Amino acid sequence: MRIVPAEEFDLKRESDYGTPEQNEAVKEIVRNVRREGDAALLRYTEQFDNTKLTASGLRVQHSELMAAYDEVEESFVTAIRSAAERIRSYHQKQKRSSWMDVQPDGSILGQIIRPLQRVGVYVPGGKAAYPSSVLMNVIPAQVAGVPEIVMVTPPATGGTEGINPYILVAAAEAGVTEIYRVGGAQAIAALAYGTASIAPVDKICGPGNIYVALAKREVYGAVNIDSIAGPSEIVVLADDSAEAAYAAADLLSQAEHDEMASAVLVTTSPALAKAVSAEVERQLELLPRRDIARASVDSYGAAIVARSMDEAISIVNKLAPEHLEIMTEDPMGILGRIENAGAIFLGPYSSEPVGDYFAGPNHIIPTNGTARFSSPVDLDDFIKKSSMIYYSKEALLRDGETIMELARREGLEGHARAIEIRLEQESQTGGNSK
Incomplete structure (x- = not known):
């Protein structure tokens, strides 16, 4: 892992909007699914997932969900149930209610909160399967009261129709009963526009x-989306009190996700920067996904040495990271100075995977600096609000x-007359109209 003085660190990020070829390919897939429906879904599933299906085979049957339990360890079922309980408990605390405020003149103002009616959950099935993401998407929607939750996930590559059993068990435990074996841009188009x-x-x-x-960006407007992740x-923010082995392990926990993942140490200690860099190299060799983690660390990893904690915190706020770990002597004392971060982990025992899997807060968190203006997934993502106005005479x-x-200062005479006609009517009747 390269060590960089703070003044030499480049905060610029690469665009995540895809190449022109990728954008055009997605537009074509979305157009074809919208026009052809199931026929396009089946064609793309065979083309991209090496899986030949019929329309009747798109939906996962209840018997497949139950059979998945025979393919996973009982310890996994116990773990997923414990995690689901924690996630549900955390999100229950985010519930809000409709409200009304009765004014002295008899007017009533308020806000009506209702759940969305139908939500689509995409669960990836590429480089790794993520049953935890099933829980993080489905449980908040359920707590919000969404009555219909549908899941899509790619069939396994290599010509089989099978879906990862851990994903299926997580879906069953979360209560999802409508699941389709389709992935990629074609699945997003199907959720947005529907097929037979x-x-x-x-x-x-x-x-x-x-893709x-x-x-998701292409269909936004026809439907809502959570984010373009x-x-x-x-980012690990650390002083010389931090344990180098812990910091290195946590950096690698994200580097192993993807070759483009970013793992950055920001520290006031040159000695810690050297120790963490050495630990990253040592621990890399022990990871099964070391090739992916190596590419991430080499391209998007760094140990940034700041001249002061003020400078270190400023760097963190500019990065606005998805995950921020604070490994300092007094992490609570720094917490109030962090303005931009998706999830904040405090102290040496709050390792990022604690949040990924079990603590309760949602692990679907803004990326690519968008923590400057957006938030983790929560109940607000699955509700809609209506303003309510009852104006008295x-x-x-x-x-x-x-x-x-x-109204007239805006040049909207029709607006003004809608009020004026009522005032005139009241004036003619002496205020006795009903």
């Missing part, structure tokens, strides 16, 4: 590769002239 087999949804959430991300990121008589003044 898959009804359209109101929102699509869940991570995926660049999935570009397809980039490669995973971690007394209030309209009091405020009508003001409303007309504002």
Whole structure:
């Protein structure tokens, strides 16, 4: 891992909008699925996943869900149930209610909160299977009250129709009963526009590769999306009290995700930077996914040496990382100075995987610097809000002239007259109209 003085570190990020060829390929896939429906889904599934299906074979049957339990360890079932309980408990605390505020004049103002009706969850199946992402997408939607949750995930490559059994068990434990074996941009298009087999949804959430991300951007507007996620990121902010082996292990926990993942140490200690860099090299050799982690560390990894903690914190806020670990003598004392981070892990025992799998907060977190203005997935992603206005006669008589003044200053006479006709009617009847 390269060691870089803070003044030489380049904060520029690569664009995550794909190549022109990738964008055009996604546009074509979306157009064809919208036009041809299931026929395009089946064609692309055979082309990209080496799996030949019929329309009737797209949906995963209940018997397949139950059979998946025979293919996983009982310890995994116990673990996924424990994680689901933690995630559900955390998200329950985010619930909000509709409200109304009755004014002295009889007017009532309020906000009505309702769940979305149908949500599509994308679960990737490429370089690794992520049953934890099933829980992180599905459970908040359930807690929010979404009645229909549909999951799509690619069939296994190599000509088999099978889906990773750990994903299926996680889906069953989360309560998902509508699952389709389709992935990639074609799955996103199906969720957005519908086919004969898959009804359209109101929102699509869940991570995926660049083609999935570009397809979500392409269909946004027809449906809502959670975000356009980039490669995973971690920043470890540390002083000389940090344990080098812990910091290195946590950096590699994200580097192993993807060759484009970013793993960065920001420290005030040159000695720690050298120790962590050496630990990264040592631990890399022990990882089964060391080739992926090596590419990530070489291209997007760095140990940044800051001249002060103020400078280190400034760098962190500019990076706005997906995951931030604070390994300092007083992490709570620094917490209030962190302005931009998706998830913040405090102290030596709050390793990033604690949040990925078990603690309870959602692990679907803004990437690529978007933590400057966006947040992790939570219940707000699965609700919609309606403003409610009941204006009394007394209030309209009091405020009508003001409303007309504002409307006419905008050149909208029709708006003003909609108020004026009521004021005139009340004036003619002496305020006795109903």
